[in-house]
Amino acid sequence: MTELELDHVTVTYGDTTALDDVSLSVADGEFFTLVGPSGCGKTTTLRTIAGFETPTAGTVRFGDRDVTGTPPEDRGVGVVFQNYALFPHMTVAENVAYGLHFADPPNGQSRDARVEELLALVDMGGFGDREPGSLSGGQQQRVALARALAPGPDVLLLDEPMSALDARLRDDLRRQVKRVQRELGITTVYVTHDQEEALAVSDRLAVVNGGRIEQVGRPEDVYREPASRFVAGFVGENNLFDGTVAAVDPDGVVVHASDTDFRVAGGVSGAEDGDSATNAWDALAVGDRVTVSVRPAALDPAISENRIDLAVDQTAFLGERIRVDGDWHGQHVVCHLADRPETDAVTVGFAPADARIVAVDD
Amino acid sequence: MSDRSVDDAVRARVRRFVDAHALTVGVAGTAVVLLLVLYVPVGIVFAEAFSTDGVVSLSRFADVFTDEFYFGDLANVLASPFAFGEHAVAIAGFLGGFGVRIATLGPVSYPAPVLPTVQTGLFGFTAWQALLSTAASVVIGLPAAYVLATFEFRGRKTLRSITILPFVLPGILVASGFYAAFGESGLLNDVVGVVGLHQSLLETDPLLVVILAHAFYNAPLVARVTTGAWENVDVHMVETARSLGASRRRAFRDVVVPQLLPAIATSALLTFIFTFMTFPIVLALGGLQLATVEVWVFNAASNLEIPEAATLAVIETAISLALTYVYLRYEAGGTGLGGSGGTTDRERFLPDLRALDRKRVAVLAYGVLAAVLFLTPLVALLAESFTTGGRFTLDNYRFLLERQRTGASFQTRPLPAIRNSLAFAGGTLLVAVPMGVVVAVVSSRDGRGRTFVDALSMLPVAVSGIVFGVGLLTGLVFGIDLPGPYRLQVTGPFAVVAAHAVAAYPFVVRNVKPQLASVDRTLVESARALGATRVRTLLDVQLPLVWPGVLAGAAFAFAISMGEFDSTVILASQSDTATMPIAVEDYLGRTLGPAMAMGSVLLVVTAASFVAVDRLGGYVGEIQR
Numbered sequence: 001m002t003e004l005e006l007d008h009v010t011v012t013y014g015d016t017t018a019l020d021d022v023s024l025s026v027a028d029g030e031f032f033t034l035v036g037p038s039g040c041g042k043t044t045t046l047r048t049i050a051g052f053e054t055p056t057a058g059t060v061r062f063g064d065r066d067v068t069g070t071p072p073e074d075r076g077v078g079v080v081f082q083n084y085a086l087f088p089h090m091t092v093a094e095n096v097a098y099g100l101h102f103a104d105p106p107n108g109q110s111r112d113a114r115v116e117e118l119l120a121l122v123d124m125g126g127f128g129d130r131e132p133g134s135l136s137g138g139q140q141q142r143v144a145l146a147r148a149l150a151p152g153p154d155v156l157l158l159d160e161p162m163s164a165l166d167a168r169l170r171d172d173l174r175r176q177v178k179r180v181q182r183e184l185g186i187t188t189v190y191v192t193h194d195q196e197e198a199l200a201v202s203d204r205l206a207v208v209n210g211g212r213i214e215q216v217g218r219p220e221d222v223y224r225e226p227a228s229r230f231v232a233g234f235v236g237e238n239n240l241f242d243g244t245v246a247a248v249d250p251d252g253v254v255v256h257a258s259d260t261d262f263r264v265a266g267g268v269s270g271a272e273d274g275d276s277a278t279n280a281w282d283a284l285a286v287g288d289r290v291t292v293s294v295r296p297a298a299l300d301p302a303i304s305e306n307r308i309d310l311a312v313d314q315t316a317f318l319g320e321r322i323r324v325d326g327d328w329h330g331q332h333v334v335c336h337l338a339d340r341p342e343t344d345a346v347t348v349g350f351a352p353a354d355a356r357i358v359a360v361d362d
Numbered sequence: 363m364s365d366r367s368v369d370d371a372v373r374a375r376v377r378r379f380v381d382a383h384a385l386t387v388g389v390a391g392t393a394v395v396l397l398l399v400l401y402v403p404v405g406i407v408f409a410e411a412f413s414t415d416g417v418v419s420l421s422r423f424a425d426v427f428t429d430e431f432y433f434g435d436l437a438n439v440l441a442s443p444f445a446f447g448e449h450a451v452a453i454a455g456f457l458g459g460f461g462v463r464i465a466t467l468g469p470v471s472y473p474a475p476v477l478p479t480v481q482t483g484l485f486g487f488t489a490w491q492a493l494l495s496t497a498a499s500v501v502i503g504l505p506a507a508y509v510l511a512t513f514e515f516r517g518r519k520t521l522r523s524i525t526i527l528p529f530v531l532p533g534i535l536v537a538s539g540f541y542a543a544f545g546e547s548g549l550l551n552d553v554v555g556v557v558g559l560h561q562s563l564l565e566t567d568p569l570l571v572v573i574l575a576h577a578f579y580n581a582p583l584v585a586r587v588t589t590g591a592w593e594n595v596d597v598h599m600v601e602t603a604r605s606l607g608a609s610r611r612r613a614f615r616d617v618v619v620p621q622l623l624p625a626i627a628t629s630a631l632l633t634f635i636f637t638f639m640t641f642p643i644v645l646a647l648g649g650l651q652l653a654t655v656e657v658w659v660f661n662a663a664s665n666l667e668i669p670e671a672a673t674l675a676v677i678e679t680a681i682s683l684a685l686t687y688v689y690l691r692y693e694a695g696g697t698g699l700g701g702s703g704g705t706t707d708r709e710r711f712l713p714d715l716r717a718l719d720r721k722r723v724a725v726l727a728y729g730v731l732a733a734v735l736f737l738t739p740l741v742a743l744l745a746e747s748f749t750t751g752g753r754f755t756l757d758n759y760r761f762l763l764e765r766q767r768t769g770a771s772f773q774t775r776p777l778p779a780i781r782n783s784l785a786f787a788g789g790t791l792l793v794a795v796p797m798g799v800v801v802a803v804v805s806s807r808d809g810r811g812r813t814f815v816d817a818l819s820m821l822p823v824a825v826s827g828i829v830f831g832v833g834l835l836t837g838l839v840f841g842i843d844l845p846g847p848y849r850l851q852v853t854g855p856f857a858v859v860a861a862h863a864v865a866a867y868p869f870v871v872r873n874v875k876p877q878l879a880s881v882d883r884t885l886v887e888s889a890r891a892l893g894a895t896r897v898r899t900l901l902d903v904q905l906p907l908v909w910p911g912v913l914a915g916a917a918f919a920f921a922i923s924m925g926e927f928d929s930t931v932i933l934a935s936q937s938d939t940a941t942m943p944i945a946v947e948d949y950l951g952r953t954l955g956p957a958m959a960m961g962s963v964l965l966v967v968t969a970a971s972f973v974a975v976d977r978l979g980g981y982v983g984e985i986q987r
Contacts, residue, residue: 052887072890074373079891085884089906098902102893144888151893 002063002154002187003028004049009058011044018044020211021058026204029185031178035198036208037234042191045208046157049189051075062154073102075155078148078186082160084140086132092119092143093128099151106152118146121180138169145177149184156181156188162197174201195235199223207231227269229359232293239296239333240358245288252352253284255292258329262306264292265352268360284360291359294350296323299335303349308333312344384897388800395797398850399860402842403833404825408679411672422673432674434483456482460490474567485677488654491569491644492637495576499633500626502577502735503584505728507622510585511592513725515711522589525582528736530918532925532968533579534943537646538961539739540564540575542746542954568648575643578736580633584626591625592618631689635682641827642927646950660828663932668832675829682824690820743965747958758955762963765956776960778938779945780967783924786858786941787971790923793863795916798870803900805871806878819871822864827928834861835932858933858941862923869922870915877911878904924968942967 004026011019019041026032034042047053049060051072059068067075078099086095096115105114119125122142132140141161148156158177162170178201181188192198198205199219207214207222207230215227226232233240243257252265268280284290310326310333317323321336324346335348414421426432428441435455438448460482464471475494482490510522528536544563564571595618603613641656650661655678662671711725712718747758762776801819822830834857841851852860881904889899905912927943934940940948942964949957 050887050891052890071895072887073893073895075891077891079888081884081888083882083884085882085888087885087889087903098889098894099892102898147888147892153891157891 003061004032004155004187004189005061006045006049007059007061009045009048009055009060011041011048011053012056017211018053019048019055022211022213023058024206024213024216026187026189028187031181031188031190031201031203033190033192033198033202033205034208035192035195035205035235038193040208041211042193042208043159044211046159046189046191049155050077050079050157076103076151076153077155077157078151078153079157080141080144080148080159080161082163084132084137084144084164086140086144086147088132090132091128092124092130092132092135095132095143096128096147096150098147103151105150114150118150119143121149121183122146122176137165138173141165141173142176145180149180149186154187156186158188158190160191160193162192163194170197177201199235207234209234225267225269225356226293226358229291229293232291232356232358237296237334238293239299239335241292241294241331243290243292245284245286245290248281248284248286250281253281253290253357255290255357257292258331260306260308262292262355263352264355264357266354266356268357284357289361290357292355293358294355296334296336297321298350298354299333299337299348300350301337301346301348303351305349305352306355307347307349309345309347310335312341312346315340380895380897385800385803388796389804392797392800395793395860396864398852399834399838400822400825400830400864403837404829405833406837407668407672407829407833408676409672410669411676413669422669423677426673426677430483432484434486436486437483456486460486474570475573484653484655484658487652488638488656491572491576491652491654492634492640494569495573495580495637495640496630496633498573498577499580499584500630502732503581503629504588504626505725506581506585506732507588507592509725509729510589512708513711514708522586525586525589527969528579528582530921530925530968531579532927532943532964533642534646534927534946535743535925535961535964535968536575536578536739537643538946538950538957539743540571540578540643540647541950542958542961543738543742544571545954564647568652572640572644572647572652574735575647575739576633576637576640578739579643580629580636583633584629587629588622588625591622595621628689631685635685635689635824638685639678639682639824639826646947656826656828659826663828663832668836671832672829675826679825679829683821686820686824740965743958743961746954747962750955755955758959761949761956762959774940774945774948776945776963779940779942779960780963782855782858782934782939783941783943783964783967784971786855786862787920787923789855789859790862790866790919791916793859794867794919794923795870795912797863798867798915798919799874799905799912801867802871802874802878803904806875819868823868827865827926828932830861830865831929831932834929839933854939858930858939861929861933862926863919865926865929866919866922869918870912873911873915873918874908877908881907920971921968924964924971 006022006024009019009022010017022041022045034045036042044053048055051067051070055068059066061067062075086092087098090098093115096118097111100111100114105111109117115128116125119128122145124139124142124146127135127139127143132143135143141164145161161177162173165173174197190198190201199222202219204216204218205222206216209230215222215231217225217227222231223236226235226238229240232238241255241257241262243255243262245253246256246261247254252263255262255264268283308328310324310328312324312326314325315322316325317340318336321338322340324335324337324341326333326335326346337346337348411422412418412420428437430437433440435452438452442448461475463474475490506525510518510525541564599617600613603617604610608616638654639656640654641660644652644654645657645660650657653661655674659671659674659678662668662674710717711722748754748756750757766775766777805819838850838852838860839857841849844850885903885907886899889903890896894902924941925943926941927947930941931944931947934944942960946957946960946964949960
């Protein structure tokens with residue numbers, strides 16, 4: 001059984017630092033996601049775990065095995081890439097069997113039986129004799145998954161496996177990957193730039209930005225208590241207001257932004273580096289420059305506190321709600337309302353408990 | 363430690379040992395062959411240039427640079443570099459050596475380039491004929507690229523594939539073909555002789571024939587490279603330009619031309635390098651009257667004036683290496699331009715006769731002229747082999763049989779020549795293909811050594827074949843003393859195969875490397891993650907995917923070996939190692955016939971073997987030189 005650990009890992013190419021002192025640990029059987037914008041280092045992290053990149057500093061451990069200098073073929077990892085990467089000169093079955101040339105099938109199975117089993121697992125039974133080129137993208141990706149799992153790897157690594165597929169197919173395949181992962185109980189690291197996907201599939205996720213990890217946690221924790229301004233802006237949609245602390249009391253603070261005083265009582269993060277401690281109001285002082293985050297769904301015309309007047313730019317029908325994009329003192333504000341505003345101005349408020357300090361600059 | 367990790371550790375160690383050593387053995391083998399067959403022999407000859415009476419000195423170079431024979435009026439500048447006042451006159455004199463004169467062939471007057479003069483010297487003239495040959499190749503090649511890229515017609519793909527053929531024709535064969543077409547007793551003379559004219563173009567204007575022969579070789583190259591770039595121009599870009607208001611002509615100028623220029627420039631540069639180093643064509647068609655540097659190197663070498671040959675060869679190699687460097691830089695920089703290989707939209711050439719507009723008439727006229735240029739030498743070669751004095755005869759082939767039966771031991775006999783050519787070509791494949799693959803693998807990998815490997819592997823293309831031959835002769839064939847009681851000596855067939863392999867392997871590299879680089883990285887990484895070592899990945903994934911490139915490289919290696927003349931002529935002095943090209947040269951005498959008969963045999967065997975490899979791989983039409 002395999003836990004996975006990165007210990008102060010740094011990866012540099014020449015003058016560029018792709019990963020900067022990254023530490024994280026993934027529990028045995030966990031579905032762990034690395035999410036972040038393109039170029040943030042999430043793929044480099046995955047490639048370092050796979051052994052395609054060698055850390056400039058730090059160690060990579062699988063359980064108690066230090067694999068930092070181990071070549072990829074000796075690590076026991078299964079990798080699935082965005083572009084499927086099926087060997088075009090081999091049939092589907094030959095692709096799945098490829099890894100079994102270097103490792104005996106688990107449970108003393110025959111090679112053919114193992115291939116059959118894996119193809120059945122990903123609902124591709126009967127496709128063994130097909131050429132990869134004759135399959136659809138979704139089918140190819142399922143074969144790639146079967147191929148990666150066939151030798152019984154300790155760790156499964158998925159590098160944006162859904163990005164090349166269309167939305168509906170992506171949902172189906174995502175559920176299938178999740179089902180297979182749970183069935184096998186295999187430690188899995190999943191890389192995506194799609195925060196919705198990350199929130200949907202992960203047991204835990206890490207938000208990566210600029211070669212560093214901004215926050216690690218369960219999806220709901222990261223969503224509800226973003227540890228930094230970046231996470232607040234990246235995971236889910238958020239309105240961010242910059243202002244100055246005008247008053248501090250035991251239950252919250254008053255933040256002055258533009259011409260308005262906001263009462264904020266939803267918590268504080270970012271007071272100390274990497275610390276997502278909540279309700280640490282005493283860490284704040286009058287005069288601190290802070291960023292307040294408020295989810296679009298928290299804004300409501302019926303709430304009488306923290307009122308702001310929006311000039312409506314656009315409205316969009318989302319099904320359950322109406323999305324309103326508006327302007328408040330030159331700042332773009334998004335809210336999800338029950339009804340389409342009848343005029344081009346709307347006043348909304350938010351509860352102090354729904355507002356959170358996500359960045360402090362003192 | 364668990365059992366699993368002990369197991370892992372042992373397995374990993376064994377694997378890594380095999381992995382590391384399989385590649386190392388390949389690299390070491392290649393390095394040893396290159397060292398012994400290329401660098402040491404060529405180095406030994408080059409060393410001659412840097413020593414006078416056993417002392418290291420540059421005086422030989424000073425002599426060459428200040429000799430009017432070599433550098434014409436420019437020698438005065440080089441002799442007294444600080445006499446600035448006289449430079450203008452000297453340079454004007456040097457440049458005045460180039461120009462155009464009016465020549466006549468029978469009743470026809472035409473402008474022709476001037477012949478070599480004292481003003482330009484040997485190097486000046488060599489550059490002059492290379493420049494003219496390059497211009498001719500571009501002028502003849504570009505319309506072909508236009509036709510191939512913009513029109514759809516029956517046989518277009520075949521024609522596009524055929525553009526590779528001239529390159530694999532042995533130089534001596536092309537020279538013989540032009541000799542047969544334009545020479546004193548050649549086809550053209552026989553034809554115009556019917557109407558009472560009697561004038562040989564080769565005699566009145568050998569330079570023009572040399573330039574045409576160079577264009578025969580290189581215009582298809584220009585056409586090929588440019589067609590490739592043209593087909594990569596995304597038609598959507600042109601359509602965007604049109605929709606933004608550009609006229610058809612304007613869109614062509616603003617969108618298409620900039621994307622073609624790098625291809626034209628690289629192919630022109632390559633043509634210049636090839637024709638600057640030209641040898642068999644000039645030797646056979648122009649003789650010493652049109653001597654280029656390489657011919658002079660050959661002349662000096664055959665008079666056993668090795669230091670002089672070496673000095674000239676060092677200068678020549680320096681020039682061609684510099685040009686090759688520019689070419690490699692330009693080629694690397696130009697590749698980014700060629701879009702995503704967008705959709706190409708070709709017009710039908712002749713949907714019906716009414717579509718025959720002025721443009722299409724011009725294309726047809728060009729087609730006829732190009733066909734004449736490219737078919738005449740080959741037709742003439744075959745025709746001359748079957749005729750004597752205008753009458754059909756089999757005498758020439760009878761001569762071959764006769765020579766085979768009664769040839770003296772010092773004479774080149776046809777059958778052994780054919781057998782040698784095939785055997786050497788086979789041996790070349792066995793050596794050059796693994797070497798080329800190893801170099802391609804090493805140089806397509808990221809790393810600091812890559813540029814170095816690139817440059818080293820291009821060296822055989824830039825070094826004079828003559829020097830290479832002389833080096834092999836004085837080095838390997840006569841033997842090199844090794845430390846201790848050992849002596850390295852490679853003789854006869856082995857020396858020839860070694861020379862051919864070294865000349866041929868860069869073509870394997872050039873065909874395999876780009877394909878290797880285009881194999882998706884994730885395929886390689888998937889194999890590695892599944893447990894395959896680097897070597898296994900190479901064997902299981904990369905090589906099967908680049909197999910067409912390997913086959914194409916092999917086809918080239920085979921053809922290069924079949925046609926190799928420069929170093930073979932020096933190494934195969936004994937008749938038992940003579941090849942077909944040597945036999946052709948040997949039979950070139952007062953009568954054309956026998957040589958033409960031998961040349962026809964060479965043509966048939968070369969074409970047949972190339973087609974055979976092509977059929978085997980089905981890919982040769984798509985490769986690069």
